[in-house]
């Protein structure tokens with residue numbers, strides 16, 4: 001396995017939940033980390049935690065669904081922090097409900113955040129990654145993107161679209177030594193999943209934790225550069 005010490009990573013939605021666990025796990029490996037989100041206070045708190053691990057850390061406040069903001073803020077980040085070796089497209093939102101009843105604006109916001117977000121961010125990061133001649137992009141989809149459900153039309157559409165974009169990008173970019181991976185985790189304990197976990201009667205000790213997901217990502221990044229894990233689903237062993 002290769003060391004990832006000294007690399008630079010951008011983790012969208014890195015202020016809490018899965019993104020925060022990923023940012024901390026990367027920092028533990030000696031990776032400098034930039035995190036993004038919409039809430040400045042949460043980002044600041046997480047950056048303080050990351051810096052305690054002895055690496056450089058910074059944050060940028062923007063909405064991944066806003067094309068103009070993404071372009072401007074990522075350009076500023078790259079100019080101040082340097083080109084990114086690693087991009088984790090993690091920021092996302094979820095809302096569940098009947099297709100007929102869900103508000104059109106809400107449906108659109110989910111797709112814009114979960115599908116257009118990673119598209120805008122990847123477009124902004126890629127030119128400098130291509131210049132580096134290597135890199136890793138990990139797109140966080142969901143098992144909901146593999147299979148629809150009665151109440152998940154917007155979320156499943158956004159995450160299925162992300163799988164399609166991510167797989168296509170993998171085939172395009174492997175020729176440039178850039179590895180693109182698509183992850184489809186099942187339910188992991190976080191702010192996003194707290195309502196789902198309330199109505200399932202599983203044992204809370206058996207629920208996947210953000211750290212389990214972060215461990216998988218670190219191991220993927222440490223794979224020899226000739227090896228690419230194109231996709232993986234992370235499930236609870238015995239929920």
Ligand SMILES: NC(=O)c1ccc[n+]([C@@H]2O[C@H](COP(=O)([O-])OP(=O)(O)OC[C@H]3O[C@@H](n4cnc5c(N)ncnc54)[C@H](OP(=O)(O)O)[C@@H]3O)[C@@H](O)[C@H]2O)c1
Nearest residue numbers: 013015017018037038039063064091092187188190192193
């Ligand atoms: N938890 C699960 O069970 C589960 C399972 C499968 C896949 N996933 C996926 O994993 C990813 C992380 O989920 P999570 O459970 O960690 O969710 P979370 O706890 O709600 O955290 C979401 C993160 O994304 C940021 N974010 C949300 N919307 C954004 C926007 N429009 N622009 C910029 N940042 C935004 C949030 O910060 P701000 O609110 O400050 O913007 C926060 O940092 C998501 O893509 C989710 O779909 C989660």
